[in-house]
Amino acid sequence: MICSSESGVKKFLEVDAAWKVLSDQTSRRHYDMKRREQELKQDWTVDSTVYLQDMTWDSDECEYTYCCRCGGRFSVSKEEVDGVLVCCDTCSLTIFVALNDNIEMSK
Ligand SMILES: [Zn+2]
Numbered sequence: 001m002i003c004s005s006e007s008g009v010k011k012f013l014e015v016d017a018a019w020k021v022l023s024d025q026t027s028r029r030h031y032d033m034k035r036r037e038q039e040l041k042q043d044w045t046v047d048s049t050v051y052l053q054d055m056t057w058d059s060d061e062c063e064y065t066y067c068c069r070c071g072g073r074f075s076v077s078k079e080e081v082d083g084v085l086v087c088c089d090t091c092s093l094t095i096f097v098a099l100n101d102n103i104e105m106s107k
Pocket residue numbers: 068069070071072073088089090091092093
């Protein structure tokens with residue numbers, strides 16, 4: 001009686017330990033994913049939202065352009081203008097280009 005319950009407890013502990021390792025790996029992966037998500041967000045620091053009507057149409061390049069405060073330029077092609085992030089061509093600033101006021105940055 002005692003023996004069998006002891007081995008039962010032992011078995012339970014083994015299973016429990018194995019399960020803990022497994023769940024550790026799962027939560028670890030989850031943690032890594034969360035961290036990667038945050039890193040991605042940091043890379044995409046959005047300076048401001050620019051609406052298409054504030055941008056300048058460049059008929060030579062066939063793209064919309066917008067002056068960055070660094071003197072550089074944001075450019076986005078006509079096909080891409082609906083809610084995209086655009087990087088400055090000289091600095092690391094990013095703007096969010098929206099077609100109109102109805103489009104918001106975060107939902
Ligand atoms: Zn810039």
